[in-house]
Amino acid sequence: MLLLSIIYLVSWFNTEMSVPSLIDGWDHMRSYIVGNPEIKGSSFFPPSFIVSDIRLYAKAMFETIEMAVVALFLSIAVGFPLSLVASRNILKILIPGRGWIARGLRRSIYSSAMLVANVFRSINEIVWALLFVSAVGLGPMAGILALGVHTSGVLCKLLAEGNEAIDPGPVEALTATGASFPKIIVYAVLPQTMPHFVSMVLYRFESDVRSASILGFVGAGGIGFYLFDKVRAFENADVTTIIFIIVVTVWLIDRLSAVIRKKFI
Amino acid sequence: MISFDAVNLGYSEVPILENISFHVGKGEFLGIIGLSGAGKSTLLMSIIGNIRVLKGRYQVFGHDLSFINKRDLRELRSRIGFIFQGYNLVNRLSVLHNVMSGMLKDISLGRALIKFYTKQEVDKAYEYMEVVGIEHLAMKRCDELSGGQRQRVAIARALAQEPNVLLADEPVAALDPKSAAQVMDVLRRVNETYGVTVISNLHHLDFAREYCSRIIGVAAGSIAFDGLPGELQNCHLDTIYENNVPAAEEKKTTNSIQTIRGFPEKSHQEQEVYDPMVIAA
Numbered sequence: 001m002l003l004l005s006i007i008y009l010v011s012w013f014n015t016e017m018s019v020p021s022l023i024d025g026w027d028h029m030r031s032y033i034v035g036n037p038e039i040k041g042s043s044f045f046p047p048s049f050i051v052s053d054i055r056l057y058a059k060a061m062f063e064t065i066e067m068a069v070v071a072l073f074l075s076i077a078v079g080f081p082l083s084l085v086a087s088r089n090i091l092k093i094l095i096p097g098r099g100w101i102a103r104g105l106r107r108s109i110y111s112s113a114m115l116v117a118n119v120f121r122s123i124n125e126i127v128w129a130l131l132f133v134s135a136v137g138l139g140p141m142a143g144i145l146a147l148g149v150h151t152s153g154v155l156c157k158l159l160a161e162g163n164e165a166i167d168p169g170p171v172e173a174l175t176a177t178g179a180s181f182p183k184i185i186v187y188a189v190l191p192q193t194m195p196h197f198v199s200m201v202l203y204r205f206e207s208d209v210r211s212a213s214i215l216g217f218v219g220a221g222g223i224g225f226y227l228f229d230k231v232r233a234f235e236n237a238d239v240t241t242i243i244f245i246i247v248v249t250v251w252l253i254d255r256l257s258a259v260i261r262k263k264f265i
Numbered sequence: 266m267i268s269f270d271a272v273n274l275g276y277s278e279v280p281i282l283e284n285i286s287f288h289v290g291k292g293e294f295l296g297i298i299g300l301s302g303a304g305k306s307t308l309l310m311s312i313i314g315n316i317r318v319l320k321g322r323y324q325v326f327g328h329d330l331s332f333i334n335k336r337d338l339r340e341l342r343s344r345i346g347f348i349f350q351g352y353n354l355v356n357r358l359s360v361l362h363n364v365m366s367g368m369l370k371d372i373s374l375g376r377a378l379i380k381f382y383t384k385q386e387v388d389k390a391y392e393y394m395e396v397v398g399i400e401h402l403a404m405k406r407c408d409e410l411s412g413g414q415r416q417r418v419a420i421a422r423a424l425a426q427e428p429n430v431l432l433a434d435e436p437v438a439a440l441d442p443k444s445a446a447q448v449m450d451v452l453r454r455v456n457e458t459y460g461v462t463v464i465s466n467l468h469h470l471d472f473a474r475e476y477c478s479r480i481i482g483v484a485a486g487s488i489a490f491d492g493l494p495g496e497l498q499n500c501h502l503d504t505i506y507e508n509n510v511p512a513a514e515e516k517k518t519t520n521s522i523q524t525i526r527g528f529p530e531k532s533h534q535e536q537e538v539y540d541p542m543v544i545a546a
Contacts (some may be wrong), residue, residue, distance in 0.1 A: 096278065098277070098317075128368075169351075169352070169353030169354075170353050170354060170355045171347065171350050172353055173347065173349060173350070173354075173366075173419070173422070174366060174369070175312050175340055175342070176345070176347035177342060177343060177346075177347075177366070177367055177369060177370065177422075177423075177426050178339040178340065178341070178342035178343030178344075178370055178426075179366070179369040179370060180339070180369075180374070182374055182377075182378075183369045183372075183374065183377050186377055186378055186380075187355065187358075187362075187366045187369065187377070188355060188366070191355045191357045191358050191362075192355060192356075192357065194357065195300035195357075
């Protein structure tokens with residue numbers, strides 16, 4: 001407890017957190033939100049309601065969702081197989097045996113899968129997006145690749161945790177029937193991990209949509225491009241509209257996920 | 266079919282079972298009895314090649330288990346059905362799918378992926394479900410079934426392999442007396458109708474005596490008795506169940522043996538049924 005308090009206090013002072021500056025700066029924030037009354041649209045409220053603009057944003061939001069969809073399939077295609085070799089129990093089905101060769105092989109495959117997943121995961125989407133923009137140029141493709149790579153790392157970790165938590169019984173039973181590795185995965189592992197799999201994939205889809213909506217900041221497509229543009233131009237009424245569209249979309253996706261998830265329990 | 270010739274078995278270099286010699290022929294109903302930890306499960310597991318052969322000649326269906334390769338091992342396993350104490354079914358799948366998973370060796374990978382079966386295969390699955398008396402539950406999910414029903418699903422799955430040998434590791438240890446008798450009846454029926462050799466670990470001596478055509482007693486890593494149920498005398502039981510038990514525990518153990526010879530008294534039923542290892546206590 002004492003240690004935790006020390007860690008907390010040291011971090012607080014090193015990062016120059018201070019309550020007074022928030023109180024002092026409160027008025028600045030208020031004036032930013034209210035905007036300059038002499039410039040139209042510089043206030044966050046009321047939001048802008050120009051139909052053609054809303055249509056444009058909605059279209060960009062739709063593109064954002066499409067990016068997330070493509071990226072999600074990409075990350076499942078990479079992350080799922082990776083998660084199998086990043087689960088110790090699954091590796092034991094693939095490479096059985098207690099000899100030092102089998103053990104060493106299992107350990108090296110496991111660590112390399114973990115390493116790849118960690119690199120994918122620990123580099124933020126925005127950084128990946130910067131890298132991919134330099135490779136494939138501005139546009140949604142860079143964003144998709146960035147999301148795909150980052151999410152495959154995350155999915156690998158999440159799915160591997162699910163794989164390691166399965167009941168080993170059915171696996172043992174199918175191994176005893178002489179079934180091959182892919183069949184054991186399909187009949188003994190997947191049926192058990194399905195609820196976890198669906199839940200994690202849906203969660204990542206939702207967070208991909210959220211991330212995709214700011215990837216436009218670095219020119220990687222989606223609604224983020226407009227958001228960044230309006231923030232910089234102090235056209236804050238439009239910013240509110242865009243944020244509103246993002247919030248509603250994420251909320252809708254969340255509801256939809258809940259419905260889908262229920263079907264897979 | 267299965268022959269042990271002075272075999273030592275173990276997970277590492279340290280043998281768990283030593284100097285095991287016996288042969289199992291076609292159509293036998295063999296019961297293996299002994300204390301928990303005596304090596305009964307190790308003995309069963311060794312038949313599907315899960316344990317290292319440290320010494321001796323050990324043959325299953327003519328394959329020498331000391332030198333078997335991966336492909337032969339898979340082929341050998343596909344001819345042996347295994348029934349577990351904990352059933353080891355996939356609870357989220359239907360009974361039918363679980364039974365089908367026993368036939369996987371004959372189903373191509375593509376069809377297995379999309380779970381597409383021919384009518385012939387489904388008919389066969391129903392035939393086995395009828396043998397164990399669960400055909401009316403085919404579409405139910407396994408987590409909706411009782412313990413006895415689940416164990417019968419597991420037997421149907423093992424039958425779907427069309428095995429030559431059926432191994433059962435404490436198949437009735439977790440079941441109430443009535444379901445246990447049902448499951449044992451099913452095993453006997455399988456043994457008699459299909460001529461499948463059955464080898465089963467049993468905690469209940471009554472069952473071993475009633476159902477088995479031959480009994481092997483394992484004590485402290487070696488075979489203490491091998492013969493007909495009628496030949497099993499109290500002196501054998503004493504060796505099987507008292508070996509390696511600290512002196513202070515001895516009295517308790519003898520009492521427990523009395524209990525497991527018959528079903529426990531009613532007042533103890535709950536505890537005894539769910540804790541069949543009581544004899545090891």
